[in-house]
Amino acid sequence: MITNLLKEVGRGKRGARDLSYDEALLAADAILELKATPAQIGAFFIAERIKMESAEELEAFVAVCRKHAYRAPIHQGLDCAGPYDGRKKSFFATFPTSFLLAAAGLPVTLHGAASLPPKWGVSLQDLLHQAGISAHLLTRGQIIKAATDTGVLYVPAEEWCPPLKALRSIRTELGMRTVLNTAEKLIDYSHSPYLIFGVYHNTVFERMAKLADRLQYRKALIVQGTEGSEDLFIERPTRTYIVEEGESRLHIIDPDTYGLEMPVPEMEWTPSEQLRVSEAVLQGRGHLAFVNQLLLNAAVRLRLAEKVDSIEEGLYTCKDMLDSGAPWELYRKWQNVMRSEGVLSCPN
Template sequence: MAFSLQPVQVKSMQTPAARHLQLNNPHMNNTQSTAPFPAARFIKEIGRGKNGARSLSRGDACDLYAAMLDGRVSDLEMGGILLAMRIKGESVAEIAGFLDAAEASFTSISIPSENRQQYAPIVIPSYNGSRHMANLTPLLALLLAREGVPVLLHGVSTDPGRVTSAEIFQALGHAPCSSVEQVQTCFKQQVPAFMPIDALAPKMARLLAMRRTLGVRNSTHTLVKIIQPFAVPALRLTSYTHPEYLEMLSAYFMTTAAAERGDVFLMRGTEGETVANARKAQKIDWFHAATQTTLVEKQLIAEEPPMLPEHADAQTTSAWIKQALAQQDLVPKPIEEQVEQCLMVSKALHAQHHTDAN
């Protein structure tokens, strides 16, 4: 799609993604319309089944998703769009356009200058929780934060039948953040900040919750795992479950994602979470400035099983995490290696950003 520069007035509260988009995309402007959005022409393109459907351009995808976020699409059309995309699958251009609109819909998080450490912030989405294994995403976050990394987790507070990171943090005595100021306080105290998606991006939370009505996930479940909420470059930990999403997300991060927004680690999820599997390490790919590097190779044979929580409930998991934080030898090797890679890239990203800024 061709982009033409348009002189616009940019509000200071906008995300870097929103500012970039408005300067380069004539589809976006500062005036939020409340008029109903006619979505039939888009449904006609994407609703022809897996083989007959055509993908939207980045600009059209941005327009459509922005209208969905603003509540300008009727319930009937919304259901049609969500199910059509579920069947068709998102293209790179569509996921880019959706993400443009998504990141323009919420206020970005800044890192106070007096609190800037030697690390770029790390973003950990947590939307799956666990059913069988203990959810060790909070352990990963706590290990990174105590090294001085600004760590933001965002996700759902509860999920029936699963143990969420929010529930484990609650058991650990860490309250969720409802404001940017509370997030920044956590960074100063060198503890992870968990912000529910309802507080971070309420418009996205509304679309995410439509899973309860439709019974299936929608594109927003992919988008929340790749948003970059910071005003500075950050390292995003991202996971996938189905192989087709590995292909699509890899192509997006290689060809389309803005390098100035930071780097990405992409791995197969541990029950959907971005923490390394404690029993057998997954492959972790690092995307940096349109290059892809494998940092961790997939472990084919599990080593001697580490000592893990006996049960997956929040209380048992939180008690075990406290032990692991006090006894480093309890931390599973795959998670230790993941922490090391995160620290290395986060530190390099921070140094590069400050070199570029100067």
């Protein structure tokens, strides 16, 4: 079956056609269950990369990833879907932002894995490891306890969706993005009603908006953020798409509107530097550009999740929360639970 589907997507830029949703389900099933050979899987990934995946094809891969993943309504909040290939030139603002949001009453789900192609940047998992947390070694129960206690869930994707781990070697050998670079970000481990999703090129806005709508999120924000992430720029405006009730619209978020625009200092973003800056901003310290980036990202996400009526209100809320010290205390609590060596039971 995979051979026949390969013939359809691999006819070259002009001859290839998009698969129907049902055809794409067959392809995704063959790939994620390793029914196809490594050569067939690699050929399919490259053919789709050349052709460009349709919303229906992406939806099918998301559906099969979800079928093989552990998913539970651990908490209802915001899913932060950033690139698993990490950061090389920008601050990982979504990490400290999550604790500010949780302190403000919005549960957050983060997820990732060891770094992947094509960027091979500092991943969220690298950052956690620097904080003394080997998330891929933790029991599911321990991770869920940290989320229950603090409102921040971090999912080691390759442990909670095993086919991703099985396909890592093929993705590494190919060294380029594949359909999985998008699908893995949309597994939605905690059934979140709200989604913030990063993209690199604005040419995919409409396709991703269609996909977010088909996946039935209550509300989604697609962000052309730093290094293709969900993080808004602080030194210039950011292009975003708001998706709600079957409609999408372009929304430019300009930090200058809120008096937050500021040039970002050049940094060498190692895992230790990412952690140092993250911990500094959670205490309201460090370079003002990164504090402002934290505040803007948090305010926009509170607005997305309908916790505040405007970004301005979100900024006031976030400034007060940061001044109170609650996000830092929540982070320390989360870190302690995630570092704990006690073995907790793993739910089925």
